[in-house]
Amino acid sequence: MRVTGRTTIEAPQAAVFEAICDPAALLEVIPGCQGLERDGEDYHGRIALRLPAIVGTFDVHVRLVDAVTPSAGTLRGRLEGRIGTIDGSATFRLNDDDGVTVIDYDGSALVSGPLARLDSRLLEGLAESLISEGLSRLGRRLAAQAAVPA
Amino acid sequence: MTVLEYLQPESLDEAIALLGRHGADLLVMAGGTVAMPLVNEGISLPERVMGLRRAGLDHIARRDGELRIGATATLGRVLEAAIDASDVPLLADAIRSTGSWAVRNLGTIGGNLFTPPPGGDVAVALLALGARVRLAGPGGERDIALEDFFTGYLATALAPDELVAEVIVPLNARRAAFRKLGRKAANTPAVVTVAITLRQDDGRTHDARIALGAVGPHPFRATAAEAALEGRALDGATIEAAARAAAEASRPVDDPIASAWYRRRMVEVIVRRVLESLA
Numbered sequence: 001m002r003v004t005g006r007t008t009i010e011a012p013q014a015a016v017f018e019a020i021c022d023p024a025a026l027l028e029v030i031p032g033c034q035g036l037e038r039d040g041e042d043y044h045g046r047i048a049l050r051l052p053a054i055v056g057t058f059d060v061h062v063r064l065v066d067a068v069t070p071s072a073g074t075l076r077g078r079l080e081g082r083i084g085t086i087d088g089s090a091t092f093r094l095n096d097d098d099g100v101t102v103i104d105y106d107g108s109a110l111v112s113g114p115l116a117r118l119d120s121r122l123l124e125g126l127a128e129s130l131i132s133e134g135l136s137r138l139g140r141r142l143a144a145q146a147a148v149p150a
Numbered sequence: 151m152t153v154l155e156y157l158q159p160e161s162l163d164e165a166i167a168l169l170g171r172h173g174a175d176l177l178v179m180a181g182g183t184v185a186m187p188l189v190n191e192g193i194s195l196p197e198r199v200m201g202l203r204r205a206g207l208d209h210i211a212r213r214d215g216e217l218r219i220g221a222t223a224t225l226g227r228v229l230e231a232a233i234d235a236s237d238v239p240l241l242a243d244a245i246r247s248t249g250s251w252a253v254r255n256l257g258t259i260g261g262n263l264f265t266p267p268p269g270g271d272v273a274v275a276l277l278a279l280g281a282r283v284r285l286a287g288p289g290g291e292r293d294i295a296l297e298d299f300f301t302g303y304l305a306t307a308l309a310p311d312e313l314v315a316e317v318i319v320p321l322n323a324r325r326a327a328f329r330k331l332g333r334k335a336a337n338t339p340a341v342v343t344v345a346i347t348l349r350q351d352d353g354r355t356h357d358a359r360i361a362l363g364a365v366g367p368h369p370f371r372a373t374a375a376e377a378a379l380e381g382r383a384l385d386g387a388t389i390e391a392a393a394r395a396a397a398e399a400s401r402p403v404d405d406p407i408a409s410a411w412y413r414r415r416m417v418e419v420i421v422r423r424v425l426e427s428l429a
Contacts, residue, residue, distance in 0.1 A: 032174065034174070048174040048175070050173075050174050050176075050310070051304050052184075052264035052266075052304060052306075053177070053179075053184045053185040053188050053194060053264065054188060054193065054194045055174075055175065055176070055177045055194050055195065055196035056193075056194060056195045056196075081195075082192070082195050083192060083193055083194065083195050084193075114191055114192035114193045115193055117191055117193060118193060119405065119406065121403055121404070121405040121406075122266060125266065125303035125304065125367065125403075126303070126304060128302075128303060128367075129302045129303040129304050129305045129367070132302060133302070133305060
């Protein structure tokens with residue numbers, strides 16, 4: 001499974017990078033995320049997937065590698081659940097565009113277990129849908145933060 | 151299969167309360183034609199399943215110039231009602247093209263809205279008909295136009311604590327036509343599904359609604375193609391322009407049914423044929 005995309009977030013590059021490194025922010029923006037902790041470069045947590053017809057939970061073990069503050073990084077790891085296991089990595093690049101941030105991402109994953117029986121088009125659609133929901137939540141969170149200066 | 155509990159609410163209020171209580175672990179099921187195979191295969195592992203068949207949402211009523219269809223009315227029953235109503239032939243054609251008799255006798259109009267492309271043909275007809283969806287949650291009910299209901303692939307405007315309660319189809323004397331292209335004549339996923347309704351006045355076309363399915367992340371209206379018809383006679387050049395605009399608006403993908411390239415070509419061909427049938 002391969003997922004690539006580009007999106008723009010109305011927030012400065014540093015704020016976007018900071019959110020990606022902040023488990024509290026990620027907990028809020030990852031669809032179905034029920035808990036997330038950071039231990040150095042490692043993130044551990046749990047995601048409850050709830051879509052039309054598909055319900056299941058995953059234990060998440062992800063590591064942030066090759067991070068270049070505040071412009072790039074790679075998330076590598078595994079989502080493990082009874083409906084299947086997803087091993088993969090995703091590289092992201094944050095580019096400053098006059099105060100807003102353009103995110104490019106490129107990820108690939110190997111799906112195994114029952115989930116792998118699904119049509120690859122359905123899996124990729126699912127992944128794209130979850131990523132775009134997560135990124136739009138990230139945009140909303142950062143916009144709300146900008147509106148209320150700390 | 152490890153479902154711990156099967157819940158069967160007997161009213162919409164009870165269903166909403168159960169949804170609020172169990173939230174993330176709950177699989178909401180209407181006819182089960184999509185969900186049950188996934189549960190049986192271990193691809194979906196909910197702790198609880200809520201079946202809506204006894205929730206009193208299977209009404210089909212004609213009121214104030216609208217056809218009000220409860221979310222769990224089966225496609226088979228809606229087909230009978232659409233044939234009786236005779237002023238929504240589009241809906242009847244779309245349902246006939248969906249699944250087999252066995253699937254239509256279980257599958258529901260509400261469930262069909264959640265069937266990802268290349269399935270979900272009924273929604274394409276409902277879009278062209280200008281249908282609304284009534285969503286019910288703890289805060290009450292709200293109506294939303296079907297085109298605003300779909301937000302992405304397997305993503306809708308439905309909040310986590312809401313259910314689809316009703317589909318409302320306006321009954322009006324618009325001209326309408328539906329065509330689904332599949333790899334075989336029946337019981338097949340779509341290469342492309344096209345539903346068009348429009349009004350004609352003194353030989354000119356107005357308020358056309360051109361809905362496409364299986365060529366994007368969800369059923370959608372080709373608004374540029376609609377604009378190409380506005381105020382014009384349905385002649386060859388106008389039809390060609392609208393068909394091309396529809397093809398340009400589509401965002402198909404490769405899958406085992408057809409390539410993206412073939413799908414886009416077929417959007418143009420099928421939109422043209424459907425418009426010619428209305429000319």
